[in-house]
Amino acid sequence: MKKVLMTLVTAVAAFLAFGVASQKPASASEPHYIIATDATYAPFDFQDKNNKYVGIDQDILATIAKREGFTYELKPMSFNAATQAVASDQADGVIAGMSITDARRQVFDFSTPYYRSGIGWATAKDSKIKSLSDLKGKTVALKTGTAGAQYAESIQSKYGFKITYFSDSDTSYRDVINGNTAATFGDLPVLQYAVKNGTELKVQNPKDPFNAGDYGFAVKKGANAALLAAFDKGFAAIKKDGTYDKIVNKYLDAKASTFTGSASDNNSVFGILRSNSSAFWTGLKETLYLTIVGIILATIWGLLLGVMGVAKSKFLRGLSTTIIYIFRGMPMMVLAFFIYIGLPGVIGVKIPAFTAGVLTLILNEGAYTGAFVRGGFNSVDGGQMEAARSLGLSHSKAMRKVIIPQGLKLMIPSFINQFIITLKDTSILSAIGILELTQTGTLIVTRNSQGFRVWAIIAVIYLIVITLLTWLSNWVEKRTRA
Amino acid sequence: MSEEKQVKVHVDKVNKSYGDNHVLRDISLDVMANEVVVMIGPSGSGKSTFLRMLNQLEMPNSGLVEVDGYDISDPKTDINKVRENIGMVFQNFNLFNNYTVLQNITLAPVQLGKMTKEEADKRGKELLATVGLSDKADKSVNSLSGGQKQRVAIARALAMDPDIMLFDEPTSALDPEMVGDVLDVMKDLAKSGMTMIIVTHEMGFAKQVADRVVFFESGKIQESGTPEEVFNAPKNERLQTFLSKVMQA
Ligand SMILES: Nc1ncnc2c1ncn2[C@@H]1O[C@H](COP(=O)(O)OP(=O)(O)O)[C@@H](O)[C@H]1O
Numbered sequence A: 001m002k003k004v005l006m007t008l009v010t011a012v013a014a015f016l017a018f019g020v021a022s023q024k025p026a027s028a029s030e031p032h033y034i035i036a037t038d039a040t041y042a043p044f045d046f047q048d049k050n051n052k053y054v055g056i057d058q059d060i061l062a063t064i065a066k067r068e069g070f071t072y073e074l075k076p077m078s079f080n081a082a083t084q085a086v087a088s089d090q091a092d093g094v095i096a097g098m099s100i101t102d103a104r105r106q107v108f109d110f111s112t113p114y115y116r117s118g119i120g121w122a123t124a125k126d127s128k129i130k131s132l133s134d135l136k137g138k139t140v141a142l143k144t145g146t147a148g149a150q151y152a153e154s155i156q157s158k159y160g161f162k163i164t165y166f167s168d169s170d171t172s173y174r175d176v177i178n179g180n181t182a183a184t185f186g187d188l189p190v191l192q193y194a195v196k197n198g199t200e201l202k203v204q205n206p207k208d209p210f211n212a213g214d215y216g217f218a219v220k221k222g223a224n225a226a227l228l229a230a231f232d233k234g235f236a237a238i239k240k241d242g243t244y245d246k247i248v249n250k251y252l253d254a255k256a257s258t259f260t261g262s263a264s265d266n267n268s269v270f271g272i273l274r275s276n277s278s279a280f281w282t283g284l285k286e287t288l289y290l291t292i293v294g295i296i297l298a299t300i301w302g303l304l305l306g307v308m309g310v311a312k313s314k315f316l317r318g319l320s321t322t323i324i325y326i327f328r329g330m331p332m333m334v335l336a337f338f339i340y341i342g343l344p345g346v347i348g349v350k351i352p353a354f355t356a357g358v359l360t361l362i363l364n365e366g367a368y369t370g371a372f373v374r375g376g377f378n379s380v381d382g383g384q385m386e387a388a389r390s391l392g393l394s395h396s397k398a399m400r401k402v403i404i405p406q407g408l409k410l411m412i413p414s415f416i417n418q419f420i421i422t423l424k425d426t427s428i429l430s431a432i433g434i435l436e437l438t439q440t441g442t443l444i445v446t447r448n449s450q451g452f453r454v455w456a457i458i459a460v461i462y463l464i465v466i467t468l469l470t471w472l473s474n475w476v477e478k479r480t481r482a
Numbered sequence B: 001m002s003e004e005k006q007v008k009v010h011v012d013k014v015n016k017s018y019g020d021n022h023v024l025r026d027i028s029l030d031v032m033a034n035e036v037v038v039m040i041g042p043s044g045s046g047k048s049t050f051l052r053m054l055n056q057l058e059m060p061n062s063g064l065v066e067v068d069g070y071d072i073s074d075p076k077t078d079i080n081k082v083r084e085n086i087g088m089v090f091q092n093f094n095l096f097n098n099y100t101v102l103q104n105i106t107l108a109p110v111q112l113g114k115m116t117k118e119e120a121d122k123r124g125k126e127l128l129a130t131v132g133l134s135d136k137a138d139k140s141v142n143s144l145s146g147g148q149k150q151r152v153a154i155a156r157a158l159a160m161d162p163d164i165m166l167f168d169e170p171t172s173a174l175d176p177e178m179v180g181d182v183l184d185v186m187k188d189l190a191k192s193g194m195t196m197i198i199v200t201h202e203m204g205f206a207k208q209v210a211d212r213v214v215f216f217e218s219g220k221i222q223e224s225g226t227p228e229e230v231f232n233a234p235k236n237e238r239l240q241t242f243l244s245k246v247m248q249a
């Protein structure tokens, strides 16, 4: 038992070390930073048709980095995760169309404002709603953690509407277009860009945004002063020499197709598949990689928990029960955020998203596996153990030779089920910015606003992989029966 | 060895309770080498508990249990070693479902280093022949009938070459037509001089093979003696009632 435990700990440690080491090392001459962003925020931050991260923010950042002589690794994730990543030292800075607010000044130091923006609100094109007072009793769709959401919350009681939250803008737009919700609030340029790209919304206040305010680049309060200074210095320079205006115009005046590809690429499933094939493929590979590593390690961990759960020692049994209880009860996304964003602040080591994702899978799926493994061993008839012990076999030998083989056989259907769940659960890890299949879909939809077609493609890809996985598992099951 | 017969099982003033349920009350019993003791009594009287205590599947709350000279109420005794010398046969057979018939028999001798794989296979086949199941060696245990399973279970216990065999209602789970085959194997075993303690409701069998019959009731040995004494001239009132009930059935 101890040996197995040691092996597992070593494996996980090696895996963690590998993950940390695989981060790009800082170059000796130039400072190297990790910059978090939210890549679902066109025209500021999004992926173009070649899957390059582009947008006003990204062009400004790249230009300034070049001028001021620093390099950076971009970490795309949800807006909330991006700001928290900086607050917990997982990233050095965040650029994500982030409004400068007093509340945020408590936690972040901001650059000089680089873009003046404000809050717009939009309804479905044919909506009868004309003013904020028409929203009484209706529901509005908001993107969590944004200035638009904050503004809507501040006027909620005055206008008497209800709120539902989404983690990316496009989904909240879809919700309004589909008629589930009456309106959405967001940064005006973002709304306008989406409308220009064919999102069937009507902006109600294009001329007079509420709460006009500024976007800023942010670092954690009191940290990374050099990075902030470099940004400010570079920004002043590109503002002066006209580069800044060029960047803004490039995005706000451009035809949508410049970034999203031609209409023929976007208005059919085959067009979308063709023009995004490399993105889908990369996302699928990441999903498969996560799934395979996750299944293997979670199975090892789950078996260990299950064996501990039927051990003779009361302590080991209690430990197993406690671990299973904690990690089965914890929503997977909370666990992922805790490991990726919470833990590094305590242990002082940055955890790469992939490593955090795999750890999340190990702990969560491993707990479910542990529970059914323990149950499987317990459901082996007690007479088997008595017969083995009566012959003089020790408890551990009886477990190994009689109980475990029979238990494992009973568990095969549960294992197959758990493998499929693991595959599906990898999609939850998109929340910490892992570019797997679901996150890939989110990014593509941000760019081309083709939610229905893209999600249909993604759903079919998942179904195909799940079918293959089920076939494989059934084949293995048949062979173990024979 | 002296003329005096060797004591194989020595139980002295043993008590066992499950919560408030006082299952064994001050039980004492000695079993000699080569002796066949049959235990009878109503269901719930503590027969299984007593038998299971002899190889420590149950622990007594007080009293002394010595088997083969080992004090098994002493925690320092290596119970696995003692168990190698005590064969146990269960009502529900408890054959290992993940092994073939022969593997069931060879598992323990090989795992415990008593025999090599080859020796165990050879011995296992001999034992299968003695219980009349030579053709079943490579079958899965689930393809056997109840009577066949119980004969394999006996062969499995014998493979460890035990000094004592314990049987807990070995024929109670069998269809009537299977009972004879199993009892025949046990009769042969008794003739060969094996020390046996058998819990059974087969009174005819008890009369034939028992050196001594012990009547259990309410956690106490109410009467014990030769089969003639117990069956033909029962003194204890409860034994009389019990026998009249069983004979009616
Ligand atoms: N593991 C146990 N836990 C609680 N009570 C038990 C247990 N095993 C047996 N008993 C009780 O002990 C008594 C004697 O049971 P048992 O030895 O199986 O009797 P018998 O074999 O004579 O039918 C019964 O009342 C039974 O319910």
Ligand SMILES: [Mg+2]
Pocket: B047, B048, B049, B168, B169
């Ligand atoms: Mg019984």
